[in-house]
Amino acid sequence: MSVVIYPGSFDPFTSGHTRVVRRACRVFDKVVIAVAEMSYKEAMFSLDERIAFARDAVSGLEKCEIIAYNTLTVELARKHNAAAILRGLRAVSDYEYEAQVAAANKHLDDSIETVFMMADPDLAFVSSSAVKQIAAAGGRITGLVSPMVEKAILARYFPGV
Ligand code: ADP
Numbered sequence: 572m573s574v575v576i577y578p579g580s581f582d583p584f585t586s587g588h589t590r591v592v593r594r595a596c597r598v599f600d601k602v603v604i605a606v607a608e609m610s611y612k613e614a615m616f617s618l619d620e621r622i623a624f625a626r627d628a629v630s631g632l633e634k635c636e637i638i639a640y641n642t643l644t645v646e647l648a649r650k651h652n653a654a655a656i657l658r659g660l661r662a663v664s665d666y667e668y669e670a671q672v673a674a675a676n677k678h679l680d681d682s683i684e685t686v687f688m689m690a691d692p693d694l695a696f697v698s699s700s701a702v703k704q705i706a707a708a709g710g711r712i713t714g715l716v717s718p719m720v721e722k723a724i725l726a727r728y729f730p731g732v
Pocket of ligand 1: 578579581585661665688
């Protein structure tokens with residue numbers, strides 16, 4: 572059985588993430604979405620909220636599992652018998668960071684591959700931070716995130732509206 576780990580902060584889960592997971596389900600037998608606890612980075616949403624958003628977004632996909640993690644990604648991959656770590660690439664700007672992380676993971680465990688999925692062009696501009704910036708400035712984020720996430724973001728920026 573081919574298992575892949577899809578790690579991220581998912582703060583929050585976007586339609587870009589959902590698309591990557593859908594596509595990965597066509598390639599792998601099981602996709603483990605690993606939501607980072609992130610003690611080092613300030614998140615807008617709590618771990619529980621970020622997990623709930625991911626769960627809602629992929630609810631129809633049977634091959635998916637969602638977990639929280641605060642360990643090394645390679646350790647997590649070993650624990651779940653995953654042969655690979657999945658990451659998305661949107662622009663050239665993603666490449667430098669992702670190449671460095673992939674090299675570090677290779678150094679830590681040579682048996683685990685990192686596989687990259689190119690963003691679909693229609694969602695290549697979507698990132699968690701872009702969605703938050705658009706919403707904060709009063710822009711429309713419908714379709715860029717699930718209705719559940721859209722509601723949660725708007726409630727954060729415009730409470731009581
Ligand atoms: P991190 O904080 O670990 O970078 P993110 O939650 O921002 O995690 O993203 C998780 C993964 O999903 C990353 O590999 C990122 O490049 C990828 N990703 C994010 N948005 C998109 C998108 N629109 N299309 C394809 N991949 C994406």
